[in-house]
Amino acid sequence: MxxxxxxxxxxxxxxxxxxxxxxxxxxxxxRTYVSGDTYARALDTLGQQTAFVCGSxxxxxxxxxxxxxxxxxxxxxxxxxxxxxxxxxPAFDIDFDYYGHTREETNAELTSExxxxxxxxxxxxxxxxxxxxDPEASQPLPDRYVEGTCPYCGAKARGDECDEGCQRHLEPxxxxxxxxxxxxxxxxxxxxxxxxxxxxxxxxxxxxxxxRVEGTSNARNQPREWIMGxxxxxxxxxxxxxxxxxxxxxxxxRDTLVLYVWVDxxxxxxxxxxxxxxxxxxxxxxxxxxxxxxxxxxGAPDEADPDAWAQTDSGEIIHVIGQDIIQHHTxxxxxxxxxxxYNEPRAxxxxxxxxxxGDAFSTSRNRAVWADDYVESGLHPDxxxxxxVTGSEFVADVDFSWDGLAERVNSELVGTLGNFCxxxxxxxxxxYGGTPDAGxxxxxxxxxxxxxxxxxxxxxxxxxxxxxEAPVALARFGNEYIQRHEPWKLTxxxxxxxxxVIRDCVQLSKALAVLMEPVLPGKAAELWAQLGESxxxxxxxxxxxxxxxxxxxxxxxxxxxxxxxxxxxxxxxxLQARIEAADDGDDADDGEAAGTETDESGADDAGDMEPxxxxxxxxxxxxxxxxxxxxxxxxxxxxxxxxLARLEVDIGVETRQIVAxxxxxxxxxxxxxxxxxxxxxxxxxxxxxxxxxGMLLAAGEDADLLTTQADAEPGTRVR
RNA sequence: AGCGGGAUGGGAUAGCCAGGAGAUUCCGCCGGGCUCAUAACCCGGAGACCGGACGUUCAAAUCGUCCUCCCGCUACCA
Numbered sequence: 001m002x003x004x005x006x007x008x009x010x011x012x013x014x015x016x017x018x019x020x021x022x023x024x025x026x027x028x029x030x031r032t033y034v035s036g037d038t039y040a041r042a043l044d045t046l047g048q049q050t051a052f053v054c055g056s057x058x059x060x061x062x063x064x065x066x067x068x069x070x071x072x073x074x075x076x077x078x079x080x081x082x083x084x085x086x087x088x089x090p091a092f093d094i095d096f097d098y099y100g101h102t103r104e105e106t107n108a109e110l111t112s113e114x115x116x117x118x119x120x121x122x123x124x125x126x127x128x129x130x131x132x133x134d135p136e137a138s139q140p141l142p143d144r145y146v147e148g149t150c151p152y153c154g155a156k157a158r159g160d161e162c163d164e165g166c167q168r169h170l171e172p173x174x175x176x177x178x179x180x181x182x183x184x185x186x187x188x189x190x191x192x193x194x195x196x197x198x199x200x201x202x203x204x205x206x207x208x209x210x211x212r213v214e215g216t217s218n219a220r221n222q223p224r225e226w227i228m229g230x231x232x233x234x235x236x237x238x239x240x241x242x243x244x245x246x247x248x249x250x251x252x253x254r255d256t257l258v259l260y261v262w263v264d265x266x267x268x269x270x271x272x273x274x275x276x277x278x279x280x281x282x283x284x285x286x287x288x289x290x291x292x293x294x295x296x297x298x299g300a301p302d303e304a305d306p307d308a309w310a311q312t313d314s315g316e317i318i319h320v321i322g323q324d325i326i327q328h329h330t331x332x333x334x335x336x337x338x339x340x341x342y343n344e345p346r347a348x349x350x351x352x353x354x355x356x357x358g359d360a361f362s363t364s365r366n367r368a369v370w371a372d373d374y375v376e377s378g379l380h381p382d383x384x385x386x387x388x389v390t391g392s393e394f395v396a397d398v399d400f401s402w403d404g405l406a407e408r409v410n411s412e413l414v415g416t417l418g419n420f421c422x423x424x425x426x427x428x429x430x431x432y433g434g435t436p437d438a439g440x441x442x443x444x445x446x447x448x449x450x451x452x453x454x455x456x457x458x459x460x461x462x463x464x465x466x467x468x469e470a471p472v473a474l475a476r477f478g479n480e481y482i483q484r485h486e487p488w489k490l491t492x493x494x495x496x497x498x499x500x501v502i503r504d505c506v507q508l509s510k511a512l513a514v515l516m517e518p519v520l521p522g523k524a525a526e527l528w529a530q531l532g533e534s535x536x537x538x539x540x541x542x543x544x545x546x547x548x549x550x551x552x553x554x555x556x557x558x559x560x561x562x563x564x565x566x567x568x569x570x571x572x573x574x575l576q577a578r579i580e581a582a583d584d585g586d587d588a589d590d591g592e593a594a595g596t597e598t599d600e601s602g603a604d605d606a607g608d609m610e611p612x613x614x615x616x617x618x619x620x621x622x623x624x625x626x627x628x629x630x631x632x633x634x635x636x637x638x639x640x641x642x643x644l645a646r647l648e649v650d651i652g653v654e655t656r657q658i659v660a661x662x663x664x665x666x667x668x669x670x671x672x673x674x675x676x677x678x679x680x681x682x683x684x685x686x687x688x689x690x691x692x693x694g695m696l697l698a699a700g701e702d703a704d705l706l707t708t709q710a711d712a713e714p715g716t717r718v719r
Numbered sequence: 720a721g722c723g724g725g726a727u728g729g730g731a732u733a734g735c736c737a738g739g740a741g742a743u744u745c746c747g748c749c750g751g752g753c754u755c756a757u758a759a760c761c762c763g764g765a766g767a768c769c770g771g772a773c774g775u776u777c778a779a780a781u782c783g784u785c786c787u788c789c790c791g792c793u794a795c796c797a
Contacts, residue, residue, distance in 0.1 A: 017797070029797045060795075143795090218723075222792060225722045232794075262795065322797030331794080352724095353797065363796080392732075395724080397790080399731085407731095407746060415759060423756035430755085473744090483753075483761040491755095502755095558757055 003214065003316075003346055005460050007048035011290040012316035014040040014050060015269040017325055018057035021081035021101070022066045025088050026368040027384065027400055028354040028361040029322075034385050035351055035394065035464045036320035037094040041518035042459050042467050047541050048316070051285050053272035055100035055107075056082040060261030061143040064242040065181065074242045075103065088371045092381045093521045097285075098276035102244075102264050107271035111264040112247035115236075117340040119248045121299045123198050124236075126251050131194075131239060132187040134180035140239030141180055141187050148178040148187075193251035195237040202335040203231050205301040209334050215347035215462050216395045218323055222350075223330040234332060236260045266333045269319070270342070290315060291342050298341030315343025318462075323350045323395070349462050352397040354388065367579050369400065377571055379563070382520040383409050389519050390468035402571045406563040413520075417475040418560035421512060421527055424482065424505035425556035431491060434532065434552035435506045436499035444504040447477055448511045448545050455515055455542065464519075471516040478508045506531075511545035513537050523559055530556040626681035627718035628652065629708055630696070635671040647671070649694070651678055652715010659692035677706040677718055 006012075016036040019025065033054070040052035058078040067077035082101050089096065100107070118124050132141040132148075178187035206227045210220055236259060237246055243258030250257050270291050277287040294314025319329050326348070334344050354361060361368045374384060387405045390412075391398035428434060451474040458466025482505055490498035510531055517524035517537050528537035532553030630649040647658045658678065677697040697706040 019797085020795085026797085032797050057795095062795085218791085221723050223794095225793070229722095234794085260795095265795090323791075324796055326792080327794055351797075352791085361797085396732095404731090410757095411745065414757065419756060419759055423760080427755050469744090476744090479756095479760055480762095482755080486753080486755085488753095488755045560757085562757060562759095 005456075006043060006316075007046045008316055010293075010314055010316050011049045011051065011285055012043055012318065013269070013273050013290045014043065014052045014318045014320065015272075016054045017319075017321040018055055018102070018265050018268055019085055020060070020062065021056040021058045021078040021085075022063045023081070023363065025085065025371040026361055026363070027371070027374060027388070028356075028368070030092060030094075030371060030384070031351055031354050031388050031398070032320055032322050033089060033094045034092060034388055035349070037092075037096075038385070038389055038464050038467055038518045039318070039320060039349070039459070039462075041095075041521065041538070042455070042464075044538075045514065045517060045540070045542050046456065046459060049285065051097045051273050051276050051287075051290065052095070053098045053100075053269065053276060054096050055098075055102060055104075055268040055272050056085055057261065057265045057268070058082065058101050058103045059243045059258075059264060061145060061238075061240070061242075064240065065145065068182075078103070091371065091375050092385065095521070096272075098272045098279070100268060100272045100275055102268045102271075104271065104275070106275055107264060107268050108244050110271050110274070111244050111259065111267045114267060114336060114340040114342075115247050115259065115263065117298050118197060118336070121339060123201055123300070123339050124248075125196055125198060125233075126193050127196050128191050128193050129235070130189040131192045132175065132178040132180070133190040134182055134185060135188055136183045136185050137180065139182075140190070140192060141178070141182070142238040142240050145181050145240075146175060146178045146187055147181055148175040192239060193254065194235050195246065195251075195257075197234045197236045197332075197335070199231045199234050199331070199335055201300045202338060203227070205338055206231075206331060206335065208301075209338075209344060210330060213330065213334075213345060213348055215318070215349045216351075218395045219326050219330055219348035219350045222323070222326045226327065226331055231331070236263050262328060262332060263336070266328070266336070269317075290317065293343075295341050295343045296338075298339060301338065315346060317343060317345045318347045318349065319345050320349045320351070323352055326350045347462055349394065349464075351394050352392070355397055355399045357401040358399060365579070366581075369575060373574075377567075380522060380560075382523045383413065383560075383563070385519055386413060386468055389464050390472075392465070394462070394464055402568045402575070406565075406568045409560065409563045412472050413560045414562050416479060417472055417512065417516070418558060420475040420478040420482070420505075421509045421530075422556055422558050424478065424502065424509050425530055425553070427487065428502050428506050429553060429555050432499065432502065435549050436503045437551070438496075438499045438503040440507045440546075440548075441500060441504050444481070444507060445546065447474070448508065451511065451515055452542055452545050468519040471512050471519075474508065474515065475512055478505060478512075481505070481508070506549055507546075510547070510549045514540060514542065514545045526557075527559060530554075625679060627697075628678050628680045629712045629714055629716040629718060630656070630676050630678040630694075631714045632671045632674045632676060647696070649676070649678055649696070650714045651680055651694070652713065656680070656693045658694045658696055660696050660698075674705065675708040675712070675714070677708075 014036055016033050019029065019033075036054075037052065040050050043050045056078070058075075063078050063081075064074050067074035070077065078101075086099065089099065115124075132146040133139070134141050134145075178189070179185070180187045210224060210227050213220060237257050238260050239256075240258055241256050243261065244264045246257040246259060270287070273285075273287040273290060277285050282288075292315075321329055329345065329348050329350075337344055356367060356369065359367070374381075383405060387400070387408050388398060391400075391404075391408070428436065451470050454466060454470040454473070458464070458470065482501065485497075485501040487498040487501040487505075490501065509527065510533075513524045513527040513531065513533075514537065516527075521538065524537045530553060532550035534550075628651045630651040632647055633650055633655065634648040635645055644659055644661055647660060649656050649658050656678070679695045679697065682695045
């Protein structure tokens with residue numbers, strides 16, 4: 001690895017994945033931002049010149065679709081969301097040096113510049129692809145403007161992603177049975193010319209990159225399959241008017257074409273850095289030094305020497321993201337940077353998900369603790385920050401629950417860290433009016449140095465968790481130390497020894513303030529003030545752990561309050577009530593035979609009711625569906641598939657093999673004999689290598705099967 | 720199906736990359752101490768054959784092979 005340990009002489013940039021300007025923020029999302037903030041603060045403490053930047057992602061079809069739903073201008077809609085982020089992040093002490101958005105002029109300019117560079121270097125080509133088209137509205141239907149069935153698994157899917165089925169990304173033109181979300185009409189396919197980025201030009205480069213990029217192991221491992229396999233070229237334009245206009249010549253006969261949102265979104269990392277530079281001056285932070293100095297010339301790397309890049313050792317760019325967007329930051333983005341002559345990321349830190357009491361957060365089910373909920377709870381942001389940063393290793397999932405939070409807070413923050421500082425400073429203030437006049441003992445100074453080493457190691461290993469653990473471990477040592485020396489017994493017998501012990505404890509407290517600052521910035525500042533320190537704990541370097549505190553300070557206050565059981569219960573009840581309210585309706589009527597002990601876990605339920613689709617379907621169209629009563633003859637799971645089951649269904653005229661995503665949702669053994677409703681004239685598809693000839697009807701995420709109420713024979717037509 | 724990650728005392732986790740006396744921390748349990756401190760803190764104890772099976776080695780939680788179960792990714796869910 002060619003990089004030096006931090007701090008280096010280069011300016012560093014820490015970024016967080018851009019939040020999408022169409023939704024709310026919950027404690028799951030916040031993991032990325034808290035971790036990025038913590039890491040950036042720690043680098044700063046080390047003396048590394050650091051810019052911490054981010055911005056709202058304004059473009060893309062979700063914003064356009066959501067804005068249209070509300071009948072407002074997408075720009076207005078996105079800006080409104082953007083403003084909310086400007087309040088949420090500070091509420092959690094997430095302190096970006098610059099937080100912009102992707103529609104700012106700087107970003108539009110830089111994005112255009114980069115795309116033009118790609119054009120100039122010959123990395124872009126045009127190709128005709130079939131895209132969905134709404135004949136009535138007479139317009140193309142990019143991404144989420146079209147819904148249909150997934151060509152891979154047959155589930156209902158959005159234009160760009162099979163969001164309910166196999167989760168695959170769908171390239172434009174892939175979706176089957178496309179329906180326009182604008183008019184509800186069946187969409188046609190039309191041939192359109194689009195721009196593609198020739199990712200394959202960078203295959204060799206990426207193979208080198210993936211071995212040298214630092215950060216978390218998942219970021220290096222997950223994209224390997226792509227990079228070592230065949231890279232697909234990347235369609236970087238969309239037929240819509242919401243986005244950044246394609247900066248170069250449009251394909252013949254085309255008047256509008258915008259860049260795919262994933263082209264301009266990461267460029268915001270650079271744009272935000274530049275705007276930060278512009279604001280504070282390049283003396284203070286030089287964005288070019290971070291992003292461009294030392295970068296090889298634009299273009300594809302020399303095939304004969306794909307490692308040339310690694311020699312440059314410049315640009316400390318660190319991306320903090322969720323594990324769902326690893327590919328974007330380790331495949332597309334580095335290729336763009338390399339092609340346009342920018343520095344590649346030094347590290348990609350990808351965190352695991354946050355679970356809520358063991359299960360996934362679910363926005364649609366309202367199964368979430370929102371940023372607003374936490375703010376309203378009145379709990380200090382540092383409590384969440386500590387819990388999320390130290391709750392698990394960064395790459396692993398971490399569980400959030402109110403009582404889990406209380407347990408950690410009460411034992412580690414209140415009992416260990418807060419209590420140690422409070423008892424030390426209170427003792428010091430009462431007996432000495434501040435820091436006793438004595439030197440720090442060697443053993444304590446060494447222990448503090450060890451903690452500082454742990455702090456440094458956490459940074460070099462990209463382990464934000466270590467940044468939270470180091471101070472608590474030091475406080476634990478402090479408690480043992482004060483207990484072992486019992487200064488309260490010494491004040492009379494051996495005042496010198498007592499002063500020595502308390503002097504050590506005050507130094508430990510000061511070291512704690514410095515070490516806890518990245519994870520617990522608010523509480524660190526309080527402690528700093530209690531020590532009578534002037535200036536801000538945010539501005540001091542790591543060496544301050546050894547510097548003497550002021551000789552005089554006032555009476556301290558408890559740093560952390562106990563999180564009482566009643567509070568936890570109240571918060572938990574609120575959460576449970578909301579989840580149940582959202583779930584209401586799925587589990588009300590299980591008229592199924594008694595004795596089925598199918599696990600209730602069924603990951604996702606229907607959630608808040610989606611509104612009934614506005615567009616009416618003509619009866620003629622409905623009649624095209626041939627719905628039949630069927631009787632399940634056999635049901636077996638499909639090996640390797642998570643949810644798919646293979647069913648044999650008697651539909652009167654014949655027996656059909658149907659593949660359905662119900663493996664986890666039903667006790668398959670109990671299915672034979674059940675009468676269900678089948679779409680008999682659905683086109684065949686192949687799922688997991690098994691042909692599916694028809695589709696069964698089921699309600700909600702739990703796949704509650706539609707059955708017959710009386711005794712309609714298999715084969716009876718359903719109307 | 721492929722790729723990646725995981726399985727460690729009652730619960731939650733560390734250790735594994737650089738193999739070495741039966742293993743970390745937090746919660747819980749049992750006993751003791753202390754009283755400066757927020758019923759907090761300190762000390763001691765019980766409790767795990769480190770998912771299963773082979774193998775490498777003087778020595779395996781740690782390395783290899785196979786298996787079981789869980790989870791993620793597979794081209795916009797943090």
